[in-house]
Amino acid sequence: MGNEESLFFSRLLTELTLSFHILYATIGVGVPLMIMVAQWVGIRKNDEHYTLLARRWARGFVITVAVGVVTGTAIGLQLSLLWPNFMELAGNAIALPLFMETFAFFFEAIFLGIYLYTWDRFEDQRKHFLLLIPVAVGASLSAVFITMVNAFMNAPGGFELVNGELVDINPILAMFTPAMPTKVAHVVSTAYMTAAFVLASIAALRMLRGSDHIYHKKALFLTMKLGLVFAVATAIIGDFSGKYLAAYQPEKLAAAEWHFETEGNASLVLFGLLDGEEVKYGIEIPYALSILAHGNPSAEVTGLEEFSPDELPPLYIHYLFDLMVTIGMGLTLLSFVYVAAKWRGWKFIESRWFRWLVVLGGPLALLAIEFGWWFTEVGRQPWVLRGIMRTEEAATTSGQVDLMLILFAGLYLVLGIGSAVVLTRMFRRNPVEEELADRAAHKGGGPA
Amino acid sequence: MTLEIVGISVLWLFLFGYVIIASVDFGAGFFNAYSAFTNKEHVLTSIIQRYLSPVWEITNVFLVFFFVGIIGFFPKTAFYYGTTLLVPASIAIVLLAVRGSYYAFATYGARISHRGYIYMYGLSGLLIPAAWSTVLTISEGGFIDLVDGAPRLDYWALFLSPLTWSIVVLAIAAVLYISAVFLTWYAWKAGDSQATELLRKYALIWSLPTIVTATGIIVELRVHNEAHFDSLLDLWWMFALSFLLFLGTVLLLWRRKSYGFAFILLVGQFFLAFSAYGVSHYPYLLYPYLTIYDGFTNEAMAISLIIAFLAGFALLLPSLYLVLRLFLFDKDYVQGKSDYHA
Numbered sequence: 001m002g003n004e005e006s007l008f009f010s011r012l013l014t015e016l017t018l019s020f021h022i023l024y025a026t027i028g029v030g031v032p033l034m035i036m037v038a039q040w041v042g043i044r045k046n047d048e049h050y051t052l053l054a055r056r057w058a059r060g061f062v063i064t065v066a067v068g069v070v071t072g073t074a075i076g077l078q079l080s081l082l083w084p085n086f087m088e089l090a091g092n093a094i095a096l097p098l099f100m101e102t103f104a105f106f107f108e109a110i111f112l113g114i115y116l117y118t119w120d121r122f123e124d125q126r127k128h129f130l131l132l133i134p135v136a137v138g139a140s141l142s143a144v145f146i147t148m149v150n151a152f153m154n155a156p157g158g159f160e161l162v163n164g165e166l167v168d169i170n171p172i173l174a175m176f177t178p179a180m181p182t183k184v185a186h187v188v189s190t191a192y193m194t195a196a197f198v199l200a201s202i203a204a205l206r207m208l209r210g211s212d213h214i215y216h217k218k219a220l221f222l223t224m225k226l227g228l229v230f231a232v233a234t235a236i237i238g239d240f241s242g243k244y245l246a247a248y249q250p251e252k253l254a255a256a257e258w259h260f261e262t263e264g265n266a267s268l269v270l271f272g273l274l275d276g277e278e279v280k281y282g283i284e285i286p287y288a289l290s291i292l293a294h295g296n297p298s299a300e301v302t303g304l305e306e307f308s309p310d311e312l313p314p315l316y317i318h319y320l321f322d323l324m325v326t327i328g329m330g331l332t333l334l335s336f337v338y339v340a341a342k343w344r345g346w347k348f349i350e351s352r353w354f355r356w357l358v359v360l361g362g363p364l365a366l367l368a369i370e371f372g373w374w375f376t377e378v379g380r381q382p383w384v385l386r387g388i389m390r391t392e393e394a395a396t397t398s399g400q401v402d403l404m405l406i407l408f409a410g411l412y413l414v415l416g417i418g419s420a421v422v423l424t425r426m427f428r429r430n431p432v433e434e435e436l437a438d439r440a441a442h443k444g445g446g447p448a
Numbered sequence: 449m450t451l452e453i454v455g456i457s458v459l460w461l462f463l464f465g466y467v468i469i470a471s472v473d474f475g476a477g478f479f480n481a482y483s484a485f486t487n488k489e490h491v492l493t494s495i496i497q498r499y500l501s502p503v504w505e506i507t508n509v510f511l512v513f514f515f516v517g518i519i520g521f522f523p524k525t526a527f528y529y530g531t532t533l534l535v536p537a538s539i540a541i542v543l544l545a546v547r548g549s550y551y552a553f554a555t556y557g558a559r560i561s562h563r564g565y566i567y568m569y570g571l572s573g574l575l576i577p578a579a580w581s582t583v584l585t586i587s588e589g590g591f592i593d594l595v596d597g598a599p600r601l602d603y604w605a606l607f608l609s610p611l612t613w614s615i616v617v618l619a620i621a622a623v624l625y626i627s628a629v630f631l632t633w634y635a636w637k638a639g640d641s642q643a644t645e646l647l648r649k650y651a652l653i654w655s656l657p658t659i660v661t662a663t664g665i666i667v668e669l670r671v672h673n674e675a676h677f678d679s680l681l682d683l684w685w686m687f688a689l690s691f692l693l694f695l696g697t698v699l700l701l702w703r704r705k706s707y708g709f710a711f712i713l714l715v716g717q718f719f720l721a722f723s724a725y726g727v728s729h730y731p732y733l734l735y736p737y738l739t740i741y742d743g744f745t746n747e748a749m750a751i752s753l754i755i756a757f758l759a760g761f762a763l764l765l766p767s768l769y770l771v772l773r774l775f776l777f778d779k780d781y782v783q784g785k786s787d788y789h790a
């Protein structure tokens with residue numbers, strides 16, 4: 001196998017592992033916060049339903065965490081196995097957040113173990129609730145640290161480059177690059193948002209399947225409210241991310257928007273087809289691109305013409321960006337309508353078609369996560385470290401990457417199917433109604 | 449003490465931690481599969497559920513800590529080991545996935561107790577140490593060549609070397625021995641006399657191969673890497689002490705006394721041997737290409753990693769203590785009198 005092929009298969013394997021890991025990781029970051037909210041509401045209102053909600057979510061969470069840990073271990077090793085030259089160079093400047101991430105994992109793992117095995121062990125529920133805080137903080141911090149590494153890849157900083165070597169390294173500045181604030185904030189808020197919509201979609205599905213227990217209604221209302229909050233936050237932060245791109249990675253923004261010539265009053269084109277430099281069938285929103293890039297309808301936006309063609313990312317990232325934004329807007333609208341309707345007492349949200357929309361919300365949010373990552377990662381090409389190291393220089397020279405690709409594809413298939421089967425079985429064997437009745441019977445007796 | 453030494457000592461310490469707690473985990477899976485195979489009642493299943501399920505994720509983080517840390521302190525290892533370890537490390541990852549999913553899917557989730565799964569889980573406990581232990585063999589040198597400036601691993605030479613196989617056998621024997629000694633203690637605390645007897649027997653059985661292969665490897669090294677062999681001999685007193693502790697463990701087990709103390713002696717035995725091996729390997733990370741000095745990161749990064757480590761460790765220790773208190777030293781929990789799992 002030549003180096004060309006090693007590069008090709010290394011790319012494929014990295015993409016595969018990251019795309020698989022990110023689904024579980026996003027849930028791993030978002031769900032602990034949701035459990036926390038539910039358990040807190042349960043304590044405050046002294047409402048068994050919310051407590052049970054937290055407990056059932058926690059049970060499902062164990063399964064997704066396990067797959068998150070396993071695939072995370074895979075990607076952590078693969079970064080060194082597949083991109084040794086990148087890790088050797090970047091390790092000098094950005095090892096600190098990677099290292100701190102392992103401590104975040106430690107806390108998450110330790111307190112998750114304790115939390116899961118101490119339900120009802122404390123007289124005072126609030127003590128048990130406290131154990132969840134390090135889990136949620138640890139999970140969110142691991143997202144913060146790993147995203148710092150990714151921000152460094154997009155806008156390397158905190159060192160001087162002399163003859164291809166990094167000198168004068170400042171690890172703290174390398175963590176706080178210009179890409180960091182928007183990226184970290186967007187990743188964390190999308191994780192919360194996605195977790196909320198995924199849990200909402202489970203509640204809606206149960207209701208469609210005929211259960212009209214008040215438990216599911218409470219679950220749905222709670223998650224839709226949380227979903228709305230984080231969807232709005234995501235859109236606002238996403239707007240800032242656009243401004244970051246305009247300032248620091250204008251070629252990524254221009255490619256995402258098919259913006260060929262530098263000009264003011266730039267309009268934003270959604271979807272469409274490219275014919276040469278002509279966009280056909282697109283939806284044009286006047287001035288929107290100038291607003292997204294600079295917050296001013298007449299501001300000038302840099303076009304693709306200003307960059308050398310061999311430093312431009314592929315233009316298909318346009319669709320990835322549009323799909324992400326469309327899903328984001330759609331989910332904001334959906335949750336807004338739901339919450340408004342609850343408030344005004346409109347009945348159509350109890351109709352089957354609306355519930356089906358809510359069911360779709362979870363998978364769509366996960367898709368938006370994938371689109372967002374593919375957009376930002378493919379949009380960084382041809383660089384692995386923007387302006388410093390090209391992806392092809394970073395890859396391994398090992399000849400067995402193709403075999404490993406097959407091996408891991410098989411593994412992820414088994415893990416994906418396995419986790420889905422186990423989750424459905426777990427909840428089907430133990431329906432809410434039964435569990436609520438059990439707990440009522442046990443009240444006053446020993447631990448349930 | 450130089451920054452290089454601080455860095456490698458921290459990593460070595462965590463690697464040692466991983467070796468001990470992962471051995472307990474790996475061995476338990478194997479013994480469990482073995483008793484399923486011989487159709488004995490599953491004496492170990494409840495131990496796996498009570499103790500190992502809550503902590504497997506923590507065990508895994510020790511490994512992650514080690515490989516992230518070594519790239520952080522010694523970025524050049526990514527170049528040499530990253531390129532060459534693709535196959536053994538990938539296999540180890542897949543096997544680790546079998547274990548992680550077993551805890552989540554089978555003991556926690558849907559309680560799938562398919563026999564094939566139990567066997568795979570048990571077998572992975574032997575194959576993972578075998579896969580990782582090849583890294584130790586590779587680090588002795590002689591298996592990696594630089595071809596056009598890129599490191600290449602000679603799989604045939606590795607496969608045919610007696611050193612490889614003796615290290616693999618040692619790894620497996622040590623896993624089973626460490627695990628059996630620990631589990632003897634745990635079963636005794638749980639008041640399960642049947643399991644205690646069985647595990648005590650396993651511990652005694654596996655003590656012999658452990659010590660024999662360990663000695664054998666020292667002899668092999670004389671042929672394979674004389675420099676390393678010579679520095680090993682300089683540390684003979686550490687090995688001698690280690691051997692005395694080994695005798696202590698076996699004696700206590702034999703006389704059915706103080707299983708807890710026997711396990712502590714065992715940790716001491718392995719700590720001494722592990723340290724002596726590490727010290728004698730100094731300064732090489734990979735014979736003869738890479739030492740801890742030329743592979744080291746810059747000073748600013750080294751200092752910030754060490755500060756991060758100290759801060760993280762200060763938070764970590766109390767939490768680890770909490771876990772041990774809840775799952776290892778809590779009588780009611782260990783004896784299965786209280787079950788509070790979500």
Ligand code: HDD
Nearest residue numbers: 183187190235238239241242325328329368369372373376
């Ligand atoms: C639920 C998922 C989701 C949703 C609804 C959105 N995003 Fe997003 N977006 C992500 C999930 C995501 C992500 C997966 O988290 C990315 C990939 C890498 C990153 O930093 O965040 C991302 C990246 C990303 C970037 C690139 C940042 C960079 O490359 O540095 C921009 C400009 C936006 N987003 C903008 C938006 C806007 C204007 C949205 C309007 C609603 C939006 N995103 C919704």
Ligand code: HEM
Nearest residue numbers: 011014015018019022146149150373374377378381384391
């Ligand atoms: C978890 C969400 C992520 C996903 C889904 C993702 C996806 C991708 C994709 C699709 C590429 C391929 C670009 C191309 O070759 O055309 C890529 C490249 C890369 N990403 Fe990410 N990425 C993620 C996060 C990260 C993070 C946080 C890091 C760093 C710590 C990282 C490291 C890399 C590296 C080293 C490459 C270069 C190799 C390549 O081009 O395939 N990724 N990623």
Ligand code: HEM
Nearest residue numbers: 024025028029065068069072073075076105139143508509
């Ligand atoms: C931005 C994208 C990512 C996010 C948000 C993220 C988040 C997480 C979270 C929350 C976990 C804990 C398991 C869980 O709760 O499901 C996890 C596991 C893990 N992740 Fe990721 N991750 C991302 C990308 C990466 C990348 C690129 C790497 C490679 C360096 C990585 C390395 C790991 C490792 C090693 C684990 C296992 C830790 C353990 O043993 O406990 N992650 N990740």
